[in-house]
Amino acid sequence: MEQTLILVHCTDAVGLVSSIAHVVAKYGLNITTMREYVDESTKRFFSRIVCMGKAVDPEKLMQELLMILPKGASVKVNPPKQKRLAILVTKEPHCLGDTLVRYFFNTLGADVCCVIGNYDHLRSFTERFNVPYHFVSHEGKTKDEFEKELHKTIYSYSPDYVVLAKFMRILSPVFIAHYQGKIINIHHSFLPAFIGANPYQQAYTRGVKIIGATAHFVTDDLDEGPIIAQDVKPVNHTYTADDMRKAGKEIEKAVLSKALSLIIEDRVFVTGNKTVVFE
Amino acid sequence: MEQTLILVHCTDAVGLVSSIAHVVAKYGLNITTMREYVDESTKRFFSRIVCMGKAVDPEKLMQELLMILPKGASVKVNPPKQKRLAILVTKEPHCLGDTLVRYFFNTLGADVCCVIGNYDHLRSFTERFNVPYHFVSHEGKTKDEFEKELHKTIYSYSPDYVVLAKFMRILSPVFIAHYQGKIINIHHSFLPAFIGANPYQQAYTRGVKIIGATAHFVTDDLDEGPIIAQDVKPVNHTYTADDMRKAGKEIEKAVLSKALSLIIEDRVFVTGNKTVVFE
């Protein structure tokens, strides 16, 4: 008995589930968990189907599904399980540390193909896990030069996703265009509260009782891309801005880890500026 | 455009989703949200399907679905929306209060057809909402006599569900058999911790840092029926047993309300001693 995973998104139409399930049944596959959602506002159909049965030819099944689906449909059958991640960092280690430890013990469910820092601070830590570290400084370079070098380094690893694990440089639309829908950022606030710089100072000044973090896809609009996961933590009046920053790191770590796990397990679809997450 | 809700549970088989979706498509219905789950350990199939389209004859659709499903399948099409609840209480008002306020303002999604108390304490409150209150005392009666009277009173309202909203008498298997799968209890602890009496005193003595509550279906085994919903709340060393009891009431209220809402929206299936909840 093998597991087959099918991912579909396309324009909505009457009978889609029937058509898809018909094809799946023809292959002798038993659907064990099916998630399906129609975004009524955009008339888009999303489905994640887990089947059990004998192994199938994924390419063949995909082609057959494409034939019965509306034009322009996207279908994946058994997408690569061990996705490749390029991780971008600046100086803060908590998100990188958590990800590399999971990678080391095979609980990440993905490969970390490289770590790239605009400082050299995290090299020693990274290399302890036998992961290549590249120091691509932004200093003395135009944004364009910096991003070209960054892109070249990332490109050489052809990663499935680029993870901004507390990477503190704002990326240009030109750069982002190279990795459409593939850049994941961890933002140090409960978006859309405290957009922009120094959110913990802002949270402290406002006297909030809860702080949070947000993992999202990166689009041209800073901090405005589709949200994948969020979480929060209570704070109180005794917290200084620094205490909030410290507590915030725990949430950032947990939220990025959650978002990566959802993406690695192919549970996330993007629709407009939102996500559909089949948890 | 009407919404049609379809609920199916049956023995699992290859092609069930396909067969069901085929029938649904024949009726011109568009599936907007489909939830499906196979319990591998019991080989049972569960599905909750929300469709949009022109109004259908529910009886006809149900019969057609039964024909294509394995023998013994259970199918509901557009189950009654406004379910009828009989609420059993003792003296504590918090769960009853919350439920009656929702009922009064039409946000419960169900009718409270009666409140029955083994004390008369909550009559005045209940009657303010024009809901009939029955005082069925257990005093001076055998358990059997008491339960017969209880049953007679409940039966006269033919409710869909019997809600034990802090009803503090243990019910016998004979009584429970009358309402198989229809009795919902709110238990004042995070089951299976602190089974039995006085859980807040137990929690206090143990020095726990979190307390909780559990809503579950009632079966013959006290506190052992299928769990519908649970929630928790942090406590600390300054909490006396009474403080925990007070904090616990907030959780009990919230958890019962959550469980009722899931049941009223037909999101809960029972499988063995567990629930499948399509949230």
Place this chain on the structure above:
Amino acid sequence: MEQTLILVHCTDAVGLVSSIAHVVAKYGLNITTMREYVDESTKRFFSRIVCMGKAVDPEKLMQELLMILPKGASVKVNPPKQKRLAILVTKEPHCLGDTLVRYFFNTLGADVCCVIGNYDHLRSFTERFNVPYHFVSHEGKTKDEFEKELHKTIYSYSPDYVVLAKFMRILSPVFIAHYQGKIINIHHSFLPAFIGANPYQQAYTRGVKIIGATAHFVTDDLDEGPIIAQDVKPVNHTYTADDMRKAGKEIEKAVLSKALSLIIEDRVFVTGNKTVVFE
């Protein structure tokens, strides 16, 4: 054995705890829980002291404490336990309902002296609890006229606090000045996210994965007063703006209830635009 509660806030100075505790000990009182906090940024000292011992003359103890504290200190000894609340509403019943039920069953810890609505919708509900309801319409009046009438009605009850339980009119600085530090609002978002109107629509559009609510004191700046309590709840892609609104009501109810309970138990101090909450 009686409990004595002492509340102090004043300019910070070396030896304050010693001086206060010295006076308390002179009265033969045993401190069972002492909370103390110095806001370093404003150099303000806050303390909440629970003592056990024989009953004391609160006025005398207060005077003695004032003598040993820095000029301008605020001291309360055994502040009135049963505070009086005036509740302002518009049409939405959930926060009012929760508060009135607690009041009815003596679990609010305060008196609801009146409910005032700028619509008449919630009269019938309110009067079921024998609480006076006043309909003060804003229609056909200038803001000034409306607020004068509101003020006159509230004033006649001399409440300790004015609770905006989903009161949807913005109050002017003139009105607010009458009740400095005494107006509590429940805001339908996790401030400072989604300031202003229609936060659930905003939250839906942004595709957030968590929604929240905030209870705060009202100051001249809309939605900017000191935050008392906040809480959140997870949502997902299947939530419409209306579903978020519905889920939000549960949080609003819980957060307002939490804030009221903190205030009623004299656990909240205001410092600048923040609160010190001794939970």
Place this chain on the structure above:
Amino acid sequence: MEQTLILVHCTDAVGLVSSIAHVVAKYGLNITTMREYVDESTKRFFSRIVCMGKAVDPEKLMQELLMILPKGASVKVNPPKQKRLAILVTKEPHCLGDTLVRYFFNTLGADVCCVIGNYDHLRSFTERFNVPYHFVSHEGKTKDEFEKELHKTIYSYSPDYVVLAKFMRILSPVFIAHYQGKIINIHHSFLPAFIGANPYQQAYTRGVKIIGATAHFVTDDLDEGPIIAQDVKPVNHTYTADDMRKAGKEIEKAVLSKALSLIIEDRVFVTGNKTVVFE
């Protein structure tokens, strides 16, 4: 300006706060945060006092405090900040990984002096952080022999605390007596639910909707020592026992980290079989 931290626990008596604060004021120290709690059931007094001022002689201040406190009082002034931890493991890496990464980046607030495993699995990982790893097998040894070797190894490092980071051997009262109040365990369930072996299988079988983890001090009674911290996470019907185990690891990691942080910051006192935690 230096910070001075004072920890006191002793038999309760009238005037303790006054006496302590009087001594503190004599030293010219300003109390910025004082936490105080009296356990009424045991008549014990606990206090954690943070002061600012010029540096003091901790030994002298401690002696002066002991003189004014009831006989048998425990006083600490500026306890060692950089505590030493010995970590015991078996095969599971998640708690060790999290702790070592924090240690590596100086965010643990403590030293990891050694890691001891009853298997050799985690040696390579540990040594990457330049922390000594000792393989002390239990195989082919009596419990007594095994524990003697364990004790000898731990003893050579004279740690302040022994952390059982998923160490899966039950320790004897004899061993525990060597480290009274110094052994911290992370238990893989929300105690007291699912005491004993295989809690995730138990949780799965029971169909719970929330799972949890508990950090506690180890006493002679297995899983019954004073609880330091607990946390939980929602699960649902789609979780297998393995999925629960995986989700549980995230909670275990977070709860152990929380407990260690509380202990390292001297915020935890033990009273009977409970803890007082000044968060």
